[in-house]
Amino acid sequence: MSTSATQDIPAPVFRTATTLLADLKQDDTTAVGILARHLQHLDVVDPALNTVVLTDRPGATGSAHRADEERRRGVRRPLLGVPVTVKEHIAVTGLPATSGDPGRADLRPPDAPCVSRLREAGAVVVGKTNQSAHGRDWQTYNAVYGITNNPWDLTRTPGGSSGGGAAAVAAGIVPIDLGTDTAGSLRLPAAFCGVYAHRPTEGSVAGLRPAPARPLPLPRMTEVGPIARSADDLRMVLDVLAPAVPGTHREASNLRGLRVALLSPPRWFDMHPDVESAYHRLADVLASHVRALTWCTPDLPGGLTAQHDTFLAVLAAQGARLTPQEEREAFAAALSSSGDPRDDAWASGLFPTSGTRACWARHRHQLRLAWDDFFDTWDLLIAPVTSVVAFRHDPGKAADWFSTLDLGGRTGRYNDLFFPASLAALPGLPATVFPAGTSPEGLPVGLQVLARPGDDRLSIGFAGLLADLIGGYRPPPALEGGQGHRTPREPKRRMVCSARSTSRSKPSW
Numbered sequence: 035m036s037t038s039a040t041q042d043i044p045a046p047v048f049r050t051a052t053t054l055l056a057d058l059k060q061d062d063t064t065a066v067g068i069l070a071r072h073l074q075h076l077d078v079v080d081p082a083l084n085t086v087v088l089t090d091r092p093g094a095t096g097s098a099h100r101a102d103e104e105r106r107r108g109v110r111r112p113l114l115g116v117p118v119t120v121k122e123h124i125a126v127t128g129l130p131a132t133s134g135d136p137g138r139a140d141l142r143p144p145d146a147p148c149v150s151r152l153r154e155a156g157a158v159v160v161g162k163t164n165q166s167a168h169g170r171d172w173q174t175y176n177a178v179y180g181i182t183n184n185p186w187d188l189t190r191t192p193g194g195s196s197g198g199g200a201a202a203v204a205a206g207i208v209p210i211d212l213g214t215d216t217a218g219s220l221r222l223p224a225a226f227c228g229v230y231a232h233r234p235t236e237g238s239v240a241g242l243r244p245a246p247a248r249p250l251p252l253p254r255m256t257e258v259g260p261i262a263r264s265a266d267d268l269r270m271v272l273d274v275l276a277p278a279v280p281g282t283h284r285e286a287s288n289l290r291g292l293r294v295a296l297l298s299p300p301r302w303f304d305m306h307p308d309v310e311s312a313y314h315r316l317a318d319v320l321a322s323h324v325r326a327l328t329w330c331t332p333d334l335p336g337g338l339t340a341q342h343d344t345f346l347a348v349l350a351a352q353g354a355r356l357t358p359q360e361e362r363e364a365f366a367a368a369l370s371s372s373g374d375p376r377d378d379a380w381a382s383g384l385f386p387t388s389g390t391r392a393c394w395a396r397h398r399h400q401l402r403l404a405w406d407d408f409f410d411t412w413d414l415l416i417a418p419v420t421s422v423v424a425f426r427h428d429p430g431k432a433a434d435w436f437s438t439l440d441l442g443g444r445t446g447r448y449n450d451l452f453f454p455a456s457l458a459a460l461p462g463l464p465a466t467v468f469p470a471g472t473s474p475e476g477l478p479v480g481l482q483v484l485a486r487p488g489d490d491r492l493s494i495g496f497a498g499l500l501a502d503l504i505g506g507y508r509p510p511p512a513l514e515g516g517q518g519h520r521t522p523r524e525p526k527r528r529m530v531c532s533a534r535s536t537s538r539s540k541p542s543w
Contacts, residue, residue, distance in 0.1 A: 047075040047206040048509050050264040051116045051271075054209060058105065058115050065101035065115030069094055069158055072117045076160075076207045079513065082188060085202035086119055087179040088129050089161035097158040104156070112274055113210075114156030120149060120212040121196050122162045122179070123169065124242060124258070134167035134176025147240040148212060148258045148275055155274040163211055164198030165219075171432035172222055172420075172451055174198055181427060184226060185510040186477055190424040193223030199261045200227040205513060209263060210271060214242070216256040217349060218419070218455030224261055224467040225480025226424040229507055231261045232268045232494055235487045236462025239275040252348055252395050255459045263507040265498030268466065272490055284413075286495030289503075293326040294496075297417040300331075300339050302376075303453050306422045307442045308473035313418060313481060316470055319503050332408045332415070335400040338457075343379035344397050345456035347390070350383025357384075365435075372436065376449070401461045402487075409486035414496055416483050418454050419467055421446055423477040457484060464490040468497035469506055476511070 049057075057063045073091065080086055094117070101115035120126060123133040125143035132138040145153065153159065167176035174197030175181035184192040185205040192201035199211030200223030213220045215233040224231035234257050241258045260271035286292065296317055299305070305313070321327050334341055354362060362384040369377040382390065408415070422439055431437040437448040458465035463484045470481045485493040500506075 047072055048263075048513075049209065051113070051209040051262065051267045052264060054116060055114075065098040065105070065158060066095070068115060069098040069117055069160070072160070072206075072208060079185075079205055080202075080207060082183065083185055083201055083205055083207075084180055084182045085163055085192075085198045085205065085207060086161050087122060087164045087198065090126075090129060090159065093128065094158050094160045097153075101156055101158065111154075111156030112270060113152065116157050116210065117160050117208050118152055118157045118210045118212065119160050119163045119199060119202055119208045120152075121199055121214055122165050124149060124162075124212060124214065126159060126162060129162055132176075132178050133169065134165060134178050136177050139178070146242045148242065151240045151275050152212065152271075157210075157274075160208060163196070163202050163213075165196060165213075166194040166432070169195035169214065169216065169219055171195060171429075172218065172448075173427065173429060173432065174201075174223070175427075175429050181429070183427075184424050185513060186228065186424065190426050190477070191226065191428075193226035193420075193424065195219040195223075196231075196261065197223045197226075200224050200229055200231070203227070203229045203261050203263055204507075204510060206509060210267060211261040212258060212271075213261055214256055214258050216254075216455075216459065217452055220259050220261060221419045221455065221465060221467045221480075221482055222451065225419040225482075226478065228469045228472075228478030228480070228510070229261055229263055229467075230265055230268055230469070230497060231467040232259045232272060232490065233257050233458055233465045234259050234272065234276055235464045235490055238488075238490070239272075252391060252398065253460075253462065254352065255345075255348065265466070265468070265494050265501065265506075268494045268497075269491060272494065276490070284489050284492040286492050286499055289320075289323045289496075289499050290325060292324045292496065293411070293413045294320060294324045295328050295330045295332075295412040295415045297415055297457070298329050298331045299418065299453070300337070300342075302339070303450055304421060304441050304444055304446050305418060306440075308423055308475075308477075309418060309421060309479055312470045312473075312479040313416075316416065316481065316500075316504065323503065326412075328412075330412075332405070334404045335397065339375075340397070341401055341460055342453050342456045343376065344394050344401075345460040346376060346379040346452060347383035347386075348394055348460065349452075350380045351386040351391070351394075354384050354386060368435070374447070376447070376452075377435075398460060405461050405463060406486065409489075413489075414483050414485055414493060415457075416481055417457055419480050419482045420451055420454060423473045423475070423479055454482065458482075462487055464488075464493055466490075466493040466497045468500055469504075469508075471504060 125146040173191040196213030204227035369381040
C-alpha cells in the first residue's frame with residue numbers, strides 16, 4: 035500500500051461509530067457518503083490486508099439510502115447508517131458462510147439473530163471478514179479466502195479466529211465488526227491489532243442461532259461480540275445485541291470508586307517481556323487512580339490451573355464428536371507421552387462419557403460460585419489476553435500441537451494461548467479487551483478486564499476510562515502516511531458477492 039494512496043483517503047474512515055452518528059445527527063454527512071468513503075478506503079488498503087473477503091455492495095448501498103431517507107423522516111435507530119462487517123461464519127442472507135471450508139461453498143443461510151438485530155438497529159452490513167478455518171487457530175487463513183495480514187506489519191498475523199474483523203477495524207475499513215469468541219477468537223485479534231473487543235456475559239447476546247429451549251450445564255462457550263475502535267462503540271453495539279443483560283447493570287462513571295485486581299498467572303504461563311512490561315506499566319498508572327489495587331490469584335476450586343484444565347477438556351470434547359476414533363486414539367497417545375499436565379487435560383476430553391461430563395459440570399458450577407465470591411470483594415480483574423504480541427505468519431503452528439512461541443529468550447507452548455481465553459469462557463464471565471500501548475518494535479499490546487456476569491457495562495466503561503490514562507486506539511502508522519510494510523505472499527483469493535451474483539478475483543498487492 036503506498037503512502038500517497040493512503041493520504042488520499044478522508045480522515046473520517048478512522049472515526050468511531052459514535053462520532054459518525056454525531057456527524058449524521060448534525061447533518062454534516064450522509065449514510066451514503068460514509069459508506070462511499072469506507073468502500074473507497076477498502077479498495078485502497080484491503081488488497082494488501084485481505085480482511086473483507088465477501089461484500090454486498092448493492093445491498094449496503096440500498097441500506098445506506100434507506101438510512102438517509104429514515105433520518106429525513108425523523109426515524110431514530112441506534113446504528114442508523116453505520117457501516118459494519120461480520121465474521122465469515124456468521125450467517126448473512128445472500129452471502130456464503132463457509133467457515134473457510136471449500137466444502138461449504140454453497141451454504142448460504144439467512145441472517146443469524148445477531149445480524150437481524152444489527153439490521154433492525156439501522157446498521158449497513160457491508161460484508162464479511164476473514165477467519166481461520168472453522169475458527170480453529172489464533173491465525174487467520176483458510177483454503178477459501180487465503181491469509182489475512184496485520185495492518186501494523188503485513189508479515190505478521192492479525193490473530194484469530196476473528197482476525198479479519200480486528201484487522202479491518204484497525205485499518206479504518208469499518209468502525210465495527212461482529213465476531214465470535216470461544217477460546218479467545220475476539221480477544222486475541224483485538225490485542226494483536228490494537229483495538230477494543232468485548233466477549234459478553236454467557237447467553238446474554240442474540241447469537242448465531244435461536245437460543246436453546248433450556249440452558250445446558252456445559253456451555254458451548256461461544257459468544258458473539260463486537261470489535262470496535264472505542265469502548266463507547268462496544269457499549270452501543272452491546273445495547274443493540276443484549277438490551278436486557280441479566281445482572282446489576284453497573285456502570286463505570288469514574289475510576290476512583292473501583293476496586294481492581296490484577297491477575298498473577300500460574301507459574302507455567304510465561305509472557306514475553308513486551309507484554310509483561312505493558313501489564314506492569316498499567317499497574318503503576320492505576321495505583322493512584324482507583325480505590326484499591328492488588329495483584330492476586332483468585333481462590334478457585336483447584337485453582338486457576340484446574341479451571342484451565344476443565345476448559346481444555348470441555349473444548350476437546352466439543353471437537354471429539356467430529357473426529358474419527360482412530361485419530362483421537364493416536365492423538366491421545368502422543369499427548370500422554372509429552373509429560374505436560376495440560377496435554378493430559380486435553381486428552382481427557384477426547385473420549386467424553388456421561389460421568390466425565392457430570393464431573394466437568396460440577397466443577398463449572400463450583401467455579402461460578404467462587405468467581406461470584408471474588409467479585410464481592412473486587413469489582414474487576416485485569417489479565418493478559420495473550421503471552422505475546424503479533425507474531426510472524428506461520429500457518430503450520432496449528433497443525434502441530436507441540437509447536438512453540440518465542441517469549442524473548444524463552445520458549446513457550448503455542449497452546450498455552452488457551453489460558454487467557456479460559457479465564458472468561460468456562461465460568462461465563464464478560465471480558466473487555468483494550469489497547470495497552472505498544473512494544474519496543476511498535477506492535478500493539480492489549481489486555482483484558484473481566485467482571486461479574488451481567489456487569490458487561492462495568493468492564494466496558496472501565497476500558498473507556500483507561501483511554502484517558504494510557505491512550506486508546508490509534509491507526510497503524512503505515513495508514514497515517516508512514517513507511518509501508520514488507521509484503522508477504524499473496525492471499526489465495528477473496529470473494530465479492532451480492533444476493534444475485536458471485537465473482538472472484540485475486541487481490542493485487
